[in-house]
Amino acid sequence: LIFFIVVLAEVNRAPFDMPEAEQELTAGYHAEYSGMKFALFFMAEYQKMIVMSMITATLFFGGYREPWFLQNTILSVDNFWFLGPVYLFIKVFLILFVMIWVRATWPRLRYDRLMALGWKIFLPLTLALCFITAVGILLAQSNPLYYWSIPVLSILSLLIATAVIYRDLTRRKINARV
Numbered sequence: 341l342i343f344f345i346v347v348l349a350e351v352n353r354a355p356f357d358m359p360e361a362e363q364e365l366t367a368g369y370h371a372e373y374s375g376m377k378f379a380l381f382f383m384a385e386y387q388k389m390i391v392m393s394m395i396t397a398t399l400f401f402g403g404y405r406e407p408w409f410l411q412n413t414i415l416s417v418d419n420f421w422f423l424g425p426v427y428l429f430i431k432v433f434l435i436l437f438v439m440i441w442v443r444a445t446w447p448r449l450r451y452d453r454l455m456a457l458g459w460k461i462f463l464p465l466t467l468a469l470c471f472i473t474a475v476g477i478l479l480a481q482s483n484p485l486y487y488w489s490i491p492v493l494s495i496l497s498l499l500i501a502t503a504v505i506y507r508d509l510t511r512r513k514i515n516a517r518v
Contacts, residue, residue, distance in 0.1 A: 342466060343400070344438075347392045351385065354443040356454065389439055390432065397431035404428045461508050468500045 349356035397403060404424035406417050417424045449457065472493055479489045 342462060347396060351388050351392055353439055355446045355449045393432045393435040396435050397428060401431045461504060465501055465504050469497055472497050
């Protein structure tokens with residue numbers, strides 16, 4: 341989830357599209373270009389979305405491999421090699437759909453809220469999850485009972501994420517600006 345939110349910010353999609361906020365600027369850099377130059381800028385934004393969707397699909401959704409419910413069936417990549425690109429395309433399409441859906445549903449964040457989200461929530465949460473992952477790797481190398489520690493570390497990760505988000509939400513209510 342953190343990676344997907346960072347991908348949305350990287351490709352300048354709403355709610356993180358500060359450089360081209362149409363409400364604050366008169367069309368941003370779009371006013372400077374027209375015709376083919378504008379088309380190249382516009383296509384580059386969508387190409388960046390496609391590349392980041394491919395990276396997301398490869399890292400977190402198995403890339404060209406079939407979904408778990410199609411493993412060991414006739415529709416496996418092991419049986420038909422040409423199904424690999426089809427599965428990757430479907431995963432990329434679904435991630436692109438979610439990106440466009442998020443842009444259509446969520447409002448744009450103010451700059452101070454965006455910085456608070458990054459520095460007060462995502463950075464501590466990511467550091468805590470990196471620490472928990474390092475502990476899990478150490479347990480895997482030294483502990484014969486490693487398999488029971490996976491659910492424990494997962495629950496610990498969820499508790500830390502919930503605590504960080506809850507702390508920020510309660511602090512925001514107390515220090516809310518009118």
